[in-house]
Amino acid sequence: xxxxxxxxxxxxxxxxxxxAATIDPTRAVGLTPDQIQxxxxxxxxxxxxxxxxxxxxxxxxxxxxxxxxxxxxxFHSRARxxxxxxxxxxxxxxxxxxxxxxxxxxxKGSVVTDLTRGVxxxxxxxxxxxxxxxIFMDCPLDGTPAEIKQ
Numbered sequence: 001x002x003x004x005x006x007x008x009x010x011x012x013x014x015x016x017x018x019x020a021a022t023i024d025p026t027r028a029v030g031l032t033p034d035q036i037q038x039x040x041x042x043x044x045x046x047x048x049x050x051x052x053x054x055x056x057x058x059x060x061x062x063x064x065x066x067x068x069x070x071x072x073x074x075f076h077s078r079a080r081x082x083x084x085x086x087x088x089x090x091x092x093x094x095x096x097x098x099x100x101x102x103x104x105x106x107x108k109g110s111v112v113t114d115l116t117r118g119v120x121x122x123x124x125x126x127x128x129x130x131x132x133x134x135i136f137m138d139c140p141l142d143g144t145p146a147e148i149k150q
Contacts, residue, residue, distance in 0.1 A: 043065070062132065064133075069123060070121060073096070086131065095147060
């Protein structure tokens with residue numbers, strides 16, 4: 001019995017270098033980081049590996065905020081669920097744009113939910129560097145300005 005197991009193991013090991021597993025696309029779809037298409041920008045880089053920002057349905061936005069760039073107070077008509085993947089993401093829920101006093105840091109691993117019609121703005125600050133955030137939502141993505149000038 002032991003001899004049979006050893007022979008079978010040797011045979012399988014001999015085949016291993018030529019073995020190529022695949023994912024059945026009718027059961028799962030996978031992308032490796034090198035397959036994700038990024039749109040580079042001055043304020044941020046964005047990718048939509050699941051769904052599309054302008055089409056109905058579930059979608060995933062990857063956004064890398066570059067240091068010193070901030071969105072302005074706004075809200076969305078649908079909830080968004082975010083996970084900070086790298087760096088620190090700075091978020092405010094104020095209608096008043098004040099990047100010094102109104103922002104809260106969310107470090108890598110944090111989870112943030114933008115509630116439906118919840119006013120917010122976000123950024124990456126110089127003291128913490130770029131921030132990579134994965135945001136799950138139902139698309140299409142919209143945004144309504146909500147800034148109150150003082």
